[in-house]
Amino acid sequence: xxxxxxxxxxxxxxxxxxxxxxxxxxxxxxxxxxxxxxxxxxxxxxxxxxxxxxxxxxxxxxxxxxxxxxxxxxxxxxxxxxxxxxxxxxxxxxxxxxxxxxxxxxxxxxxxxxxxxxxxxxxxxxxxxxxxxxxxxxxxxxxxxxxxxxxxxxxxxxxxxxxxxxxxxxxxxxxxxxxxxxxxxxxxxxxxxxxxxxxxxxxxxxxxxxxxxxxxxxxxxxxxxxxxxxxxxxxxxxxxxxxxxxxxxxxxxxxxxxxxxxxxxxxxxxxxxxxxxxxxxxxxxxxxxxxxxxxxxxxxxxxxxx
Amino acid sequence: xxxxxxxxxxxxxxxxxxxxxxxxxxxxxxxxxxxxxxxxxxxxxxxxxxxxxxxxxxxxxxxxxxxxxxxxxxxxxxxxxxxxxxxxxxxxxxxxxxxxxxxxxxxxxxxxxxxxxxxxxxxxxxxxxxxxxxxxxxxxxxxxxxxxxxxxxxxxxxxxxxxxxxxxxxxxxxxxxxxxxxxxxxxxxxxxxxxxxxxxxxxxxxxxxxxxxxxxxxxxxxxxxxxxxxxxxxxxxxxxxxxxxxxxxxxxxx
Amino acid sequence: xxxxxxxxxxxxxxxxxxxxxxxxxxxxxxxxxxxxxxxxxxxxxxxxxxxxxxxxxxxxxxxxxxxxxxxxxxxxxxxxxxxxxxxxxxxxxxxxxxxxxxxxxxxxxxxxxxxxxxxxxxxxxxxxxxxxxxxxxxxxxxxxxxxxxxxxxxxxxxxxxxxxxxxxxxxxxxxxxxxxxxxxxxxxxxxxxxxxxxxxxxxxxxxxxxxxxxxxxxxxxxxxxxxxxxxxxxxxxxxxxxxxxxxxxxxxxxxxxxxxxxxxxxxxxxxxxxxxxxxxxxxxxxxxxxxxxxxxxxxxxxxxxxxxxxxxxxxxxxxxxxxxxxxxxxxxxxxxxxxxxxxxxxxxxxxxxxxxxxxxxxxxxxxxxxxxxxxxx
Numbered sequence: 003x004x005x006x007x008x009x010x011x012x013x014x015x016x017x018x019x020x021x022x023x024x025x026x027x028x029x030x031x032x033x034x035x036x037x038x039x040x041x042x043x044x045x046x047x048x049x050x051x052x053x054x055x056x057x058x059x060x061x062x063x064x065x066x067x068x069x070x071x072x073x074x075x076x077x078x079x080x081x082x083x084x085x086x087x088x089x090x091x092x093x094x095x096x097x098x099x100x101x102x103x104x105x106x107x108x109x110x111x112x113x114x115x116x117x118x119x120x121x122x123x124x125x126x127x128x129x130x131x132x133x134x135x136x137x138x139x140x141x142x143x144x145x146x147x148x149x150x151x152x153x154x155x156x157x158x159x160x161x162x163x164x165x166x167x168x169x170x171x172x173x174x175x176x177x178x179x180x181x182x183x184x185x186x187x188x189x190x191x192x193x194x195x196x197x198x199x200x201x202x203x204x205x206x207x208x209x210x211x212x213x214x215x216x217x218x219x220x221x222x223x224x225x226x227x228x229x230x231x232x233x234x235x236x237x238x239x240x241x242x243x244x245x246x247x248x249x250x251x252x253x254x255x256x257x258x259x260x261x262x263x264x265x266x267x268x269x270x271x272x273x274x275x276x277x278x279x280x281x282x283x284x285x286x287x288x289x290x291x292x293x294x295x296x297x298x299x300x301x302x303x304x305x306x307x308x
Numbered sequence: 309x310x311x312x313x314x315x316x317x318x319x320x321x322x323x324x325x326x327x328x329x330x331x332x333x334x335x336x337x338x339x340x341x342x343x344x345x346x347x348x349x350x351x352x353x354x355x356x357x358x359x360x361x362x363x364x365x366x367x368x369x370x371x372x373x374x375x376x377x378x379x380x381x382x383x384x385x386x387x388x389x390x391x392x393x394x395x396x397x398x399x400x401x402x403x404x405x406x407x408x409x410x411x412x413x414x415x416x417x418x419x420x421x422x423x424x425x426x427x428x429x430x431x432x433x434x435x436x437x438x439x440x441x442x443x444x445x446x447x448x449x450x451x452x453x454x455x456x457x458x459x460x461x462x463x464x465x466x467x468x469x470x471x472x473x474x475x476x477x478x479x480x481x482x483x484x485x486x487x488x489x490x491x492x493x494x495x496x497x498x499x500x501x502x503x504x505x506x507x508x509x510x511x512x513x514x515x516x517x518x519x520x521x522x523x524x525x526x527x528x529x530x531x532x533x534x535x536x537x538x539x540x541x542x543x544x545x546x547x548x549x550x551x552x553x554x555x556x557x558x559x560x561x562x
Numbered sequence: 563x564x565x566x567x568x569x570x571x572x573x574x575x576x577x578x579x580x581x582x583x584x585x586x587x588x589x590x591x592x593x594x595x596x597x598x599x600x601x602x603x604x605x606x607x608x609x610x611x612x613x614x615x616x617x618x619x620x621x622x623x624x625x626x627x628x629x630x631x632x633x634x635x636x637x638x639x640x641x642x643x644x645x646x647x648x649x650x651x652x653x654x655x656x657x658x659x660x661x662x663x664x665x666x667x668x669x670x671x672x673x674x675x676x677x678x679x680x681x682x683x684x685x686x687x688x689x690x691x692x693x694x695x696x697x698x699x700x701x702x703x704x705x706x707x708x709x710x711x712x713x714x715x716x717x718x719x720x721x722x723x724x725x726x727x728x729x730x731x732x733x734x735x736x737x738x739x740x741x742x743x744x745x746x747x748x749x750x751x752x753x754x755x756x757x758x759x760x761x762x763x764x765x766x767x768x769x770x771x772x773x774x775x776x777x778x779x780x781x782x783x784x785x786x787x788x789x790x791x792x793x794x795x796x797x798x799x800x801x802x803x804x805x806x807x808x809x810x811x812x813x814x815x816x817x818x819x820x821x822x823x824x825x826x827x828x829x830x831x832x833x834x835x836x837x838x839x840x841x842x843x844x845x846x847x848x849x850x851x852x853x854x855x856x857x858x859x860x861x862x863x864x865x866x867x868x869x870x871x872x873x874x875x876x877x878x879x880x881x882x883x884x885x886x887x888x889x890x891x892x893x894x895x896x897x898x899x900x901x902x903x904x905x906x907x908x909x910x911x912x913x914x915x916x917x918x919x920x921x922x923x924x925x926x927x928x929x930x931x932x933x934x935x936x937x938x939x
Binding site for chain 3: 038109128240243282288290292293
């Protein structure tokens with residue numbers, strides 16, 4: 003029985019981690035869908051999200067607030083503020099570093115993106131230092147036991163928040179005018195332009211939304227793990243990119259599915275193989291997928307892409 | 309004597325769409341054969357089938373009696389068929405001379421260590437190839453631009469450079485895909501003269517042209533495609549008077 | 563008269579050197595002599611060590627330049643091949659397994675091993691689109707040091723392998739003295755430059771550049787693009803293998819942390835800065851990045867500290883310019899790609915020269931064609 007409990011325990015860990023990856027993966031997949039750029043700096047925007055959250059939380063006298071609803075409201079405000087700030091960073095990065103290269107050879111903006119990533123990492127290193135930074139645990143820490151498997155409110159929060167934002171994103175992309183403009187631009191930029199769609203602003207919005215979701219991911223991973231680190235975004239970004247590729251890059255549903263799968267694979271690897279092999283396993287999946295099925299799991303069946 | 313290039317009931321479908329339907333065609337040695345037809349008639353698809361970009365859905369393509377089916381483009385080139393592209397595809401940031409020398413690739417031997425150590429045999433080969441490339445540039449009138457970057461040439465010269473590059477390995481068959489597209493009337497005439505002199509050098513030419521009048525003067529034989537099907541073939545005068553050709557070009561009722 | 567003499571070629575020189583005009587050879591010889599005298603002029607061994615370490619940045623940049631600059635394939639995890647080269651030497655010339663093969667042949671063995679791994683990674687992945695290839699190689703770059711770290715039974719784990727043999731030449735032991743390593747790098751770099759310059763102007767070099775410019779057109783010129791790309795990939799990796807051996811020998815120890823993404827990025831920054839595909843540019847770019855990394859940043863931190871002590875400024879006393887290293891690389895990558903994608907070293911020099919020869923007459927151009935072959939781009 004202990005074995006099966008362990009399994010479910012790791013499954014919960016994996017789903018929580020997967021929620022974080024899925025949120026980051028959405029940004030990769032949306033940006034790739036619309037301008038075919040692997041936005042290498044995206045993982046660092048995720049870390050920025052946790053850093054922004056930290057700074058905003060620092061402004062709030064948390065110890066004086068006791069009531070649960072008030073704390074919940076604070077969490078919501080911090081999430082939205084972190085998302086907004088990250089969104090702005092994303093738009094600025096696109097404007098300053100990528101837009102000029104939109105028609106350059108494909109490798110040029112990718113190299114620029116690597117440069118932006120290094121700059122962001124170095125800024126964060128100078129900002130919060132070279133070591134792990136504790137993340138305040140201000141939400142009440144209640145544990146639940148269901149069928150012998152223990153999990154706390156934080157896991158519930160992570161999964162609930164990530165799923166809520168994914169649903170919101172889906173509604174946005176498929177139900178709104180701007181969402182339609184994004185899908186049109188992803189299909190054929192020139193044709194979309196001829197139809198009167200403002201390409202620059204559509205691409206800027208894509209960056210805003212993708213980066214905002216990374217900001218949300220930054221907050222919830224800070225809450226879940228209780229710590230953050232300036233270099234977290236490098237590996238997390240690469241794993242989230244793996245998730246996007248696994249799901250079929252450019253495919254929103256695929257990114258979510260891929261995110262949860264990679265999260266679960268990582269949790270199971272650390273349970274049944276060893277903690278230190280998780281990166282090797284995930285990146286091997288990346289290579290194998292790109293070699294054997296570059297279109298990913300949902301790449302062909304669902305051709306919609308943003 | 310059998311034809312140099314022969315297509316036997318070649319078809320190509322994309323999804324459910326037939327781009328080329330059961331096309332048979334012979335190109336005799338030493339001839340200039342033109343493939344004409346309205347836009348979207350499948351002319352470029354025929355070139356892509358011959359050069360190995362696409363594999364035919366059906367039928368056989370052979371050069372000198374040897375089947376080309378299933379060969380990669382590089383193998384097709386090595387067997388003696390060179391081509392130009394409808395949208396010019398030069399090596400933009402390489403010199404004009406280097407472009408032609410790349411064209412000679414299949415006739416060169418030098419391996420990586422020959423190149424690294426500049427072995428005597430590699431040096432001899434390099435200078436011989438450079439010399440013949442310069443002669444080819446002379447032939448197409450680009451010799452004085454040999455050391456310019458290809459991308460710095462004006463459009464009409466880029467077309468000529470593509471032809472010189474394709475001639476570099478002394479191919480038996482040259483495929484020209486709308487070489488006169490986008491050029492002015494004077495350049496068009498010069499290009500057509502160039503095509504004739506290429507044939508006179510002993511290279512068989514298969515030419516795609518959109519403009520029917522243009523090919524009338526130089527072609528030994530013309531094949532007309534419409535909607536992937538051959539609707540007429542023969543001497544220029546025959547084709548010109550063929551009612552189906554007139555209809556394809558001018559529409560019904562003309 | 564003198565000008566004419568300087569433009570002559572020295573026919574009896576081997577390895578393609580006879581293709582370069584005398585003026586170029588003289589400049590080259592002068593630069594070589596000055597650089598060769600540096601260890602005699604500067605007796606500070608930490609300086610010499612920094613200059614020597616710049617050597618491995620150069621060799622790695624030469625290798626990556628074959629892949630990225632000539633052939634146009636973006637490989638991001640290049641440090642993986644550097645790691646493979648280093649560990650190959652560490653396994654075969656250290657107390658780890660009690661095997662002590664000689665340093666000199668190991669240069670070739672490690673090059674071959676790195677090249678084989680290049681083939682193994684390249685064979686299935688080189689047909690991928692450019693940016694996918696970049697990510698696959700990046701993933702490989704993450705996997706390799708992780709594997710060396712995790713297989714601690716065989717590799718010494720995070721601590722790596724220590725006590726690696728150091729080279730001996732005619733009885734002279736290199737030891738930890740940086741000067742002989744400086745000369746070793748020096749000789750290898752000069753050889754690399756000559757060979758790479760020859761290669762660039764050869765059938766194989768043109769093949770690579772044709773693929774970079776237009777892969778489909780290259781295929782139609784009869785080039786087997788798959789094998790040409792594999793050749794570029796494995797040859798570039800071989801350079802990393804050679805660099806790895808000298809690096810491991812100089813330090814006498816290897817550990818996984820020396821081969822992370824930062825190293826790959828440093829090399830990428832070096833070739834982007836100098837100008838991808840431009841051999842002289844890559845030489846300058848890697849010299850700048852190497853010196854910045856090993857000499858300028860550490861030294862200028864010291865200078866700032868001394869200045870801070872003298873002026874009683876706490877800010878300067880505590881400053882660590884090394885902390886800005888990746889900011890600098892990042893800014894280089896962004897600014898160069900945005901504003902000067904051809905890199906710092908202008909190819910205008912080459913162009914001007916070509917024009918000059920062109921004016922001399924087409925007849926001369928034909929006769930001198932072989933000479934163009936020798937121009938370093």
